[in-house]
Amino acid sequence: MRQFRLKYFLLSILTGVLIALSFPKINAFYLTWIAFVPLIYSALRNCVKNSLIYGFLAGFICNGISLYWIFPFIQYNTDSIIQSVIVSVLLWSYLALYFALWSGFLSFTRRHLYPLLSILFASCAWVSLELLRTYFLTGFPWNLLGYTQNSFLQIIQIADVIGTYGISFVIICVNMLLYYWLFSKSGKRKYILISALVMLILITYGLMKMQKFNTSYGEKLTIGVVQPNIDQYKKWDSEYKNEILTTLESSAKYFENKNVDMIVYPETTLPGFLQGDTEIQDLIKNISKLSYLNLIGAPSKIDNKIYNSIFAINNEEIANIHDKNHLVIFGEYIPFRKILSKFFGILNSLGDFSKGGVMQVYSCGKIIVGPTICSENFFPSLSRDLVSKGAKILTNHTNDAWFFDTFAPYQHFVMNIFRAVENRKNIIVSANSGVSGVIDSYGNTIFKTQVNENINFTSSAYQNDYVTIYSKFGDFFAFACVTFTLFILIIIFII
Helix, strand or coil: CHHHHHHHHHHHHHHHHHHHHHCCCCCCHHHHHHHCHHHHHHHCCCCHHHHHHHHHHHHHHHHHHHCCCHHHHHHHHHCCHHHHHHHHHHHHHHHHHHHHHHHHHHHHHCCCCCHHHHHHHHHHHHHHHHHHHHHHHHCCCCCCHHHHHCCCHHHHCCHHHHHHHHHHHHHHHHHHHHHHHHHCCCCHHHHHHHHHHHHHHHHHHHHHHHHHCCCCCCEEEEEEEEECCCCHHHHCCHHHHHHHHHHHHHHHHHCCCCCEEEEECCCCCCCCCCCCCHHHHHHHHHHHCCEEEEEEEEEEEECCEEEEEEEEEECCEEEEEEECCCCCECCCECCCHHHHHHHCCCCCCCCCCCCCCCCCCEECCCCEEEEEEHHHHHCHHHHHHHHHCCCCEEEEEECCHHHCCCCHHHHHHHHHHHHHHHHCCCEEEEECCCCCEEECCCCCEEEECCCCCCEEEEEEEEECCCCCHHHHHCCHHHHHHHHHHHHHHHHHHHC
């Protein structure tokens, strides 16, 4: 009996490891298509209680490996190994609960659903849980299952209809089909045939979309990107202000005679408030001469509130075009600061940022751009909002120096690939220290930098006014999955 239970524990661990290896930086995306089979086997052969345990184990292993960087991130902010262990384990455990619930749902419904209905339910349930994770407790939609497919461009094209959640749906669907193909007592052939047909349809759709939205789709622009690679401990220390300004002046000189239309800088690039600082204003005047439009990140202060902002500089005119909507906990604000600040040794010296208002699109006639700041690209609805307001090209301004050279900057960057496909918009990514790059309308990365690299580069990019089904209707597919999941659970509970 112990050996029998050990088998399920080992299978659950296998699922966790395979999924973790599918995410960047390792990026073995093909493993995701079989990774859930061991956990499905365990869940469908055990009671709900045991299935919850096996699911939790798989989720904890998966998140402990793929999100290992939480530990050094917390340690940097707390300078405490004990606190880092506690916070990391709590987060990995929280995320593992979603795996546990999904596994428990499979066990709960296993005697009530025919295989094809079970496949549909399992796929919808997973999407429902991902949607919940995206928004519950301010949301942590890091490493959605669909993100594993960032380099499988033919598959991810379907995101322009059903979003990234739809790709997660397909992955679970194929895993369930493979399970029934391997372990069902009869009719095995139909499951592998359905699986092959699903993949064939999606790849065909993807190839058609990739041909239409090729790299040169839209109106051509020449873009400049700055990645200054300023150490995190220097960014908020006034002693390093002149060093940072010198670095930015050097970056600006790179674009002389390059005839760029727009230069994109990271978030909080400037070492202080743009308003009222003559040194920073002199730098801005020099920068403004180098391109038609410059987008630069800087803190701003309005009515004693501090914002993480993006400024547009056009013909020496400066406009605050966007204040960050979604703030990073313990990075941009500290909940219960009076209580917790003594536990966090390295805090933003400016204090808490305030949350911005609505998403803003900036138009200077030639360019209509929608900016997101750092974690705002986690949330598909924010990029979609910019496109609905007329953005023809998107930018993401970030500072991933918090994460050092871990998996995190790579995992963060690939989210932009899916925002590009969902809305069929080029995305320009500028990271202080992380991965910067240019992504075209079908998710192809035209150019990207290395982590911890001080680099400036130019690239062609294209803006367009195409509006996708996803841009129009958002996550209708995900909400349909939630409706179906609740319907099945209620019916079975009543029965």
